[in-house]
Amino acid sequence: MNDSFYKPVSNKPNFNSIEKEIIEFWKENNIFQKSIESRENAKEFTFYEGPPTANGKPGVHHVLARTFKDLLCRYQTMKGKKVIRNAGWDEHGLPVEIEVQKQNNLKSKEDIEKMGIAKFNELCSQSTQKYINEWEDLTDRMAYWVDFKQAYRTSNPQYIERVWSIIKKLFDSNLLYRGHKVVPWACDSGTVVSQAEVALGYKDVIDESAYVKFQLSEESSKRLFNKIQNNTGKVLPEGPVFLLAWTTTPWTLPSNMALAVNPNIKYRICKKKDSSSKDNEYVILSDKRWKILLGEEEWERVTSYQFEAEDNFCYESLFEQRDKNSFLGIKLNKSFVEDDESIGTAIVHIAPAFGQDDFNLYSEEKQKSEVSEIVCLVDQAGTFTNEAPEFLKGQSIFNENRKTGNLEFARINKIICKHLQEKGLLLKTEKYEHSYPHNWRTGNPLIYFLRPSWYVRTQDLRVKLLEANNKVSWHPNHVKEGRFGKWLENNVDWSISRERYWGTPLPLWIGETSQKVVAVGSLKELENFSGLKLDDPHKPMVDEITWEENGEKFKRVPEVLDCWFDSGSMPYASEENPRGTADYICEAVDQTRGWFYSLLAITVSLMDSFGKEPNPPYKNVLCLGHILDKDGQKMSKSKGNVINPWELFEQFGADPVRWYMISACSAGQPIRFDLAGINEVMRRFILPLWNTYAFYVLYANLDGITDDILNTPGELLERQLQPIDLWIVARLSELNRQVTDEYENYEFAKASQLIEKFVDDLSNVWVRANRSRFWNTSSASLSNIDLAAYNTLHTCLLGVCRLSAPFIPLLSETIYQNLKPTLSEESIHLTYWPEPELNTDLENKLIGEMNTALEIVNIGRSQRQELKIKIRQPLAKIFISKDVKVTYFKDFILNELNIKDIEFTEQKERVKLDTELSIELISEGLARELIHSIQNLRKNSGLSVSDRINLFFDFKSEVELNELLLKQKTYITEELLAISWNEGQLKNSSTFIKTIKLNGKQIEVAIEKVN
């Protein structure tokens, strides 16, 4: 039918192409722009996009995040807000550099510098552009509305300039300082190795571990003996006292600065039994270990001992006399000094240059008192420096393993142990197998190594960070005080510099002699200092800018910024984004240490430097879990379980995928992504919704329904709405209320479940019970009762589409476009969020009574089943207890149960059936049996719903049956759209013939299509 009012709808939809049409429609008509412009003077709702790095293809996890980003923005738009959302791209950072290194076979920083930093950075820049088109296409296809034209980009010179101004502000407020950081370091390539890369390179290796004797200083051992005497009364003969420490990295011993012991651990002081020796030798170690390490034969226990803060013991250097001030002595630590029965001595050798715990201990000491600089006797290539003991100077800490060709520590450890052995400072060595990080590219061991780094004093801001966090609504809530709160509570200073190339250059220039630091806040400022104009502030150009001041040369520090600082600066650094607090951000949980943190840390630091109260940069955060495959495994290329979003969209369409993600995701929990789940969503929700829509369109077109007819003679309520119509409208009204609440609470899965239940009620209760009102047998004009059915279904379809438009923007738009009343908004996404149709009292009354009616119907059905009376067989009466309030839905009950009359009586049971069958009832039951069979025949014969037919019967000798059916002739012919009723011999082969069994008796039936 070409002149039908509604566009015909296929009941075998191809959602992929249907959705693509809508995307085209949006583009052609600038619907996204209109959704913002049409709210020009409205209150703003701010959304910040966490910038992805576009140096890889987007995957399903991006579809997940983008679904949740999109839906709330669309909802808020419908609520009337002006929702500005600009895309963003994170262009800097190590991941990009590594990608480029891989592609160009650059193994080390040396290789990069050989290539030239300018060339390298150019390649990095290109690498981030490579997939932007694909990102945009995917974003488009999945119907995520975000403005790419206004995208902020972290490598944009203006963006960098603004980041500079933030750094300057922090520096001027003394929130920035230069310190050190222990990092995983690859001596072979002279680079830092990222955590992710470290994880790639763990290997089990066997190292020579050493039990080393540190001699207590004379003064300290005197004090120790006195203390023991005072505490226990024991007088110990004089003799050297050694602390036994254990290390798996003897090569760090020359850089030792302290020993750590735990005040909670019980130690044992032992004395050597050897009587031939003049000296009485003592050793201190863990009580749990002395028997094993020393042995009862040669050693005796003297006393137990626990270290205290006042002890303040000192010990002698293991090697040639080093500056005494460079030793901190014996320090207490409860966290990393452990007492293990099978390993160590509970005395830990501390080399701050080569371990994070060691460095932390040093830093704490430094805060308490003046201490010397960190001792680091190995350079960044792994060679002992000139300050090292004579026998080590210029030696490498590595040697090549003859078998594997890889580097190892074996040689240097042997040399050092041998040296200590000769000096009597080594108890013994022991092979020790452990998992140790290696450079995953070269296979050589990494070391933990102290490097200079710039820090933001975020530790001092802990309280303020927590205060700001307090004002944030987290979804799920436990992240606030759990994962994120705990992270903030244990927050340390943020190391923001990286010894790399592709990043925002740190805008700090240092005077060569005075070491005076100047922070530069803009390119203009830089020009003022240097007299040089700079267009692109990246390395290496920026490093060429120097100037002289009072004869002193100022040069830039070599580092670039941590790319998290870039993205976290986004509210302040990008022109494209509105400043101020975001109403909403949404990323995966791992961003607690990433973007969630950098946004907060930068905002709070800035506020602090302006002397303002700490406030968060975001009000609501939705944390998403990670996507796993259907078996709970991480998706990875090597496992081959990665799902390509494009294939999903082609197979199912974007909206079904979105709906699956929304309905299957509990906030913050990992989601097991299963194609079977999308299929289920299709069957459970998408197809019922679509089929209900197709049903409406099919019959509305057949009945010539138009917008005018729906709207003229009057409003919905003036039509002859049946009780059941009011019920489904009440359900829609209730749904509106509930769904709105769930949206407001960020409970999107719950909202989706409510919508699914409604569509189920609409499709399987309301439509099923009201089919006949759409199925007009005669061409007579529509009754008001029938019109009311069209009105009701039309209202419900549009209603449910609007309530689910943020979730399924494409399909809801498709339906809206076909059903929307003339003069209504151009797109469903330009409409305003609907108000509930009814008041709650009326809602509750209608829904409550209908629920009772549904219960009655269930009881009736199960009674019929017990009595073995098919629904097709009409019954005369149903008796319902007077206490049951269902009068309003009387007709519904009678129709559903195929019963003629209802009577409310005093009775024990709620429901009782009158099972007596009159001739009339029997003939009607038979008629319905017959109709059912012939309808199937029509269907199987390929006739269309509206085809007219001629009916032929051969009743053979079944006279009784013939009479019974004749009584129902009118009913049967109307139902079957038959224009003639013929009895006798069946016609020739042009008809469709079937043998039908009725009441155990066989008759022959044929139908013939009328042209």
Place this chain on the structure above:
RNA sequence: GGGCGAUUAGCUCAGGUGGCUAGAGCGCAGCUCUGAUAAAGCUGAGGUCCCUGGUUCGAGUCCAGGAUCGCCCA
């Protein structure tokens, strides 16, 4: 090693402040219904609510300890 989260039917998941005879959807079995539907309805089978203790008249829910999985940090 630390932090956070999870563990409930074959599968995917619901179960504010303790009252549960533990639910839903899918799947399974039987029956029913069907001219919009790739449907639907009814009935049924299927659970030591991860384990061990504790608090309580009462614990899936609260507390302590442990196990396993995931993420983050060491």
